[in-house]
Amino acid sequence: DARVTQTPRHKVTEMGQEVTMRCQPILGHNTVFWYRQTMMQGLELLAYFRNRAPLDDSGMPKDRFSAEMPDATLATLKIQPSEPRDSAVYFCASGLVWTSGGFVDEQFFGPGTRLTVL
């Protein structure tokens, strides 16, 4: 039963602390996405990777957010320093995209990390 896993599921931290969220994409998927869900904006794309290379991180506040894929089985999203306005649910998703473009599979989402910054 292939699925995207995310850790931690919940995180409560104080303003100014570093937060790291981890994602294990589905084995064989070549594209990984990070989204943030807020009431006002719905699901916002923060960044995404193809074959571990960052393709687009324009949705991310660059001064405090960073996203990496150290290897094909791990994607990380880091916030340093965290602020109360970062409180949201962060989702990771993975998918398989042909080299010529177009999905083979749709995006599969993990269960999310609920972040609360006090």
Added chain:
Amino acid sequence: DQQVKQNSPSLSVQEGRISILNCDYTNSMFDYFLWYKKYPAEGPTFLISISSIKDKNEDGRFTVFLNKSAKHLSLHIVPSQPGDSAVYFCAATGTASKLTFGTGTRLQVTL
């Protein structure tokens, strides 16, 4: 600016009746549209999609309609069931992989 809009934050429908969820988009470069369903404390799951070369796609109780000239799509659920109660997100893409999502519509199916 919201390129994908779901103007109804919530919808309540009686069991057995039709649920119609609407979505509007502004970017004419979008050529592939998807609906995702989300239960509380879970990630969104793919429901149904439609390419811009079609105006209708059906999968069981779920049908998506696309009106390109109006930049509008809708999801019909017939008949609605209590298990359909969830948040539904409309999404669109024009670059084959990067999705732009709407803000979601919470559907409540009542007995």
